[in-house]
Amino acid sequence: MGERTKTKFRRNSTPASRDERISTDTIRTMVNRPDTLADPPTKRRSPLKLLALIGPAFVAGAWQFGPGNLTTAVQAGGAYQYSLIWVIVVSTVLMIFLTDMSVRLGITAPVSLISSIKDNLGRATGVIAGGGVFLITLMFSVGNAVGSGLGLSMLFGGSPVMWTVICTIAVATLLLLRNVYRVIEKILVVIVALMAVAFIGSAFIANPDWVQAASGLLPTVPDGSWLLIIALVGTNFSINAAFYTSYGTKERGRTAADYRDVTLVDTIPGIIAPGVMTALVIVVASAVLGATGQAAPTIVALAGIFEPLAGPVGSTVFALGFFGAAFSSMIANATAGGTMLSDALGRGPSSNSLTAKLVSGSILAFGVIVTLIFQASPVQLIVVAQALTIFIAPILATLMIIMANRKSLMGTLRNKWWQNLVGVIGLVAVLALSIRLLMTFLAGS
Numbered sequence: 442m443g444e445r446t447k448t449k450f451r452r453n454s455t456p457a458s459r460d461e462r463i464s465t466d467t468i469r470t471m472v473n474r475p476d477t478l479a480d481p482p483t484k485r486r487s488p489l490k491l492l493a494l495i496g497p498a499f500v501a502g503a504w505q506f507g508p509g510n511l512t513t514a515v516q517a518g519g520a521y522q523y524s525l526i527w528v529i530v531v532s533t534v535l536m537i538f539l540t541d542m543s544v545r546l547g548i549t550a551p552v553s554l555i556s557s558i559k560d561n562l563g564r565a566t567g568v569i570a571g572g573g574v575f576l577i578t579l580m581f582s583v584g585n586a587v588g589s590g591l592g593l594s595m596l597f598g599g600s601p602v603m604w605t606v607i608c609t610i611a612v613a614t615l616l617l618l619r620n621v622y623r624v625i626e627k628i629l630v631v632i633v634a635l636m637a638v639a640f641i642g643s644a645f646i647a648n649p650d651w652v653q654a655a656s657g658l659l660p661t662v663p664d665g666s667w668l669l670i671i672a673l674v675g676t677n678f679s680i681n682a683a684f685y686t687s688y689g690t691k692e693r694g695r696t697a698a699d700y701r702d703v704t705l706v707d708t709i710p711g712i713i714a715p716g717v718m719t720a721l722v723i724v725v726a727s728a729v730l731g732a733t734g735q736a737a738p739t740i741v742a743l744a745g746i747f748e749p750l751a752g753p754v755g756s757t758v759f760a761l762g763f764f765g766a767a768f769s770s771m772i773a774n775a776t777a778g779g780t781m782l783s784d785a786l787g788r789g790p791s792s793n794s795l796t797a798k799l800v801s802g803s804i805l806a807f808g809v810i811v812t813l814i815f816q817a818s819p820v821q822l823i824v825v826a827q828a829l830t831i832f833i834a835p836i837l838a839t840l841m842i843i844m845a846n847r848k849s850l851m852g853t854l855r856n857k858w859w860q861n862l863v864g865v866i867g868l869v870a871v872l873a874l875s876i877r878l879l880m881t882f883l884a885g886s
Contacts, residue, residue: 491706494699496626497547497689498540498711500773501682503629505536506636506715507770508588509581510676511763514719517669518726523650526657526720528670532677533716535867538860539683539838540712541704542845545854547690548697550844553790554687555781558840561847570840571785573833574681575800578778582808585771590812592764596757602816609809612772616779616801622692622792625776632769633714639762644721646755649728657723668881671874677719678867680834684841685777688790697854718762725759771808775801835875838868 486494517525543554550557559567590605597604618624662670686708695703779801780792788796842864845856856864 486702491702494695494703495630495707495711496693497544497686498707498709499630499633499714500626500689500711500776501540501679501686502711502715503633503769504682504685504773504777505677505679505712505770506633506718506766507581507676507774508584508763508767509672510715510719511588511722511766513669513672513676514722515726517673518723519730520669521663521666522727522730523654523657523723524661524663525666525670525673526654526723527660528673529677529716529720529723530658531660532674533713535863535870536678536683536716537709537712538863539678539680539841539867540686541708542841542856542860542864543683543686544690544695544703544708545700545851546841546844547687548695548700549851549854550687550691553691553784554684554841554844555784556790557844557850561844561850562840566840568785570684570833570837571781573836574684575778575782575785575804577681577830577833578774578804579807581774582771582778582804583811585767585774586805586808586812588767589764589771592760592767595760596764602812605809605812608768608771609805612768612775613802613805615772616775616792616798616805620793621798622689622776625772625792626689629769629773632765633711636718636762636765636769637714639758639765640718640721640725643755643759643762644724644728646758647725647728649724654724654727667877671878673719674870674874675830675834677716678871680837680841680871681777681830682773684837685781688777688780688784692791697852700854718766771805775804778804830875832875835868835872838864838871842868 514529517528546554546557552560555567555571558570586605586609587601589608590601590603593599593604593608594601615621615625615628690703776792779797779799780790780794782800783794783797784790786796788794791797792801842856842861845851845864846861848855
């Protein structure tokens with residue numbers, strides 16, 4: 442190589458640190474060049490290519506739509522019939538906006554979201570975010586384990602604990618695969634589609650009063666319903682799941698040119714799907730109450746009341762939907778917790794890293810061990826999980842809003858004023874409900 446060529450190469454090289462590694466700021470500058478954040482091309486994708494974009498938001502939706510979500514929906518329908526459906530609608534809209542921020546962060550950030558937070562806001566902040574998500578997934582693992590076992594027990598009989606062990610082994614085996622995120626994504630998309638069919642079928646079999654159900658879209662707060670509203674918002678406006686979407690987006694290598702199509706075929710339908718299914722569970726519980734006069738405070742009680750009303754086929758369809766919700770949430774919960782704690786510890790932001798696999802395994806092990814000890818999901822553990830959400834969810838929302846407003850990071854995909862407005866509304870709502878729930882805990886202690 443001639444001297445002139447060498448000089449030209451040095452002149453065009455990216456500035457490096459003394460140890461010759463390219464800095465994160467330099468990578469960010471390269472990633473945020475105008476040509477990489479240009480408007481999407483005008484050429485339209487074929488339907489098959491559009492379907493290939495489906496994935497990360499459906500993984501978030503599968504994590505969001507778990508046993509806790511179903512339980513609160515059943516309680517809402519059994520106690521207040523259709524009157525709290527509006528809570529699901531509002532929560533779903535807010536969830537779409539936060540998930541969209543996470544998608545854009547996954548597109549523009551040169552590194553993972555937690556790594557970007559550590560670079561921009563300090564290492565401690567990133568560690569707190571990743572550690573907080575891990576603790577929440579650890580606590581929620583018990584409900585997912587119990588729910589999966591209960592769902593198969595409803596379908597095939599036998600001990601729910603036995604089925605819990607089998608489901609845990611199945612998920613652990615799945616997590617050992619190479620390129621595990623792509624495999625998990627495909628499985629969860631299929632499960633979400635099957636759940637949608639199951640709950641739509643259950644709703645029509647229950648033969649609800651659809652006019653009365655539509656009246657539930659008008660906001661009302663029945664006496665004594667605040668705690669249930671908080672629970673519905675907490676399970677449907679799942680900031681943890683929204684936060685994790687950036688990881689799936691980066692795993693799939695999404696670019697700014699993909700953003701518009703990703704929004705239309707993945708972000709919006711992926712978040713609307715669990716919202717619609719939750720609303721349908723409320724409808725089924727309300728219809729059962731209207732037809733039998735019996736409230737259904739739990740999933741098992743609803744299935745027991747639903748069988749005489751809908752027959753064995755209807756009951757089986759509902760049980761399939763419940764198992765799908767618990768099992769898919771079990772997979773997503775373990776994967777997300779492992780990936781984000783691994784990232785927070787600086788061990789890699791991928792579900793394929795050894796640390797991520799070990800952490801995911803510990804989450805699954807915690808769920809099954811607690812289930813074996815208590816033979817059920819301990820109430821105190823659920824309370825602890827809710828308490829952690831009080832402190833962690835607002836932090837995650839704040840971090841996403843801050844990062845999505847950094848022009849040097851986001852470029853043309855930086856938050857617009859209306860996106861900030863909806864994001865702040867969601868943050869204020871979560872903070873207000875969290876404070877109310879914390880006051881309730883303190884008053885009861």
